[in-house]
Amino acid sequence: MAEVKIQAESRTEFGKGAARRIRRDNKVPAVLYGHGSDPVHITLPGHDTMLALKTANALLMIEVEGGESHLALPKQVQRDPIKGFIEHVDLVIVRRGEKVQVDIAVHLEGEAVSDALVVLEAQSILVEAEATHIPDGVTVSIEGLEVGAQIHASDLKLPTGTTLAIEPDTLVVNITAQPTAEQLEGETEGEEAAAAADSAAEPVAAAAE
Incomplete structure (x- = not known):
């Protein structure tokens, strides 16, 4: 840099x-x-x-x-x-040559299989590198990954001289199945029910005050 x-x-x-x-x-x-x-x-x-x-x-x-x-x-x-x-x-x-800990961005490239949902669990990771050689980020290929695949911090290919400063088993990318229409409908109904419950509880709270 x-x-x-x-x-x-x-x-x-x-x-x-x-x-x-x-x-x-x-x-x-x-x-x-x-x-x-x-x-x-x-x-x-x-x-x-x-x-x-x-x-x-x-x-x-x-x-x-x-x-x-x-x-x-x-x-x-x-x-x-x-x-x-x-x-x-x-x-x-x-100082030059000094090791520092910094967060670097995680960039995805490629595409998983068509029915997969790609979840980037960690948008950045903590690494240790020389102050004058901090990488711009780390690129992760998800090309062709299928549902159930996971990429952990230990799987990342870091530049020479850069090491992880987080637990190696930290989940970075998770490939899950696309939610079905029924699941989406259930989530919507659940959110509406929760909102209705909150709305019904407000007058009670006000009366208690």
Whole structure:
């Protein structure tokens, strides 16, 4: 994974008011921490940060104006729940050659048999890899798999240098039978009955209050 260089500024103002002012300038408040060092509070350029974080586990080279440069991975990204813009970023400092644990996406390729329902039980898996060689994801072939087939974490073909950080028997893909019309009808009736029961119980709860 290529490093993405981002120019950062030191940040000395804190609190909600300061954060709002930073965002109005199309910048993102952030903090760098890790390896026993004191947290480094910085401000990142909004557009460059947004583009960089479109890639999962983006490896960032944070060049702090008038200070040091740090290799870092995004640990937590806070976004506005409505507009989706980045509100704050926690970055963990890493070193070249260092092993880190990260979640990587599971991608499916191929098609199971026609009467099968493919259930992706784990959309991502936790792995351990070098900070500078984190895979983009892992691809799983379901081509021709029949009902009853299962793929566990131990079955995944991970890139060299990457190892599982979860139990090997973790279920990743489950191939089941397509539900019949009768089963779907039964589920619908069950949901309607549950909704009716909840609705009938509401006046009783209100009276109890």
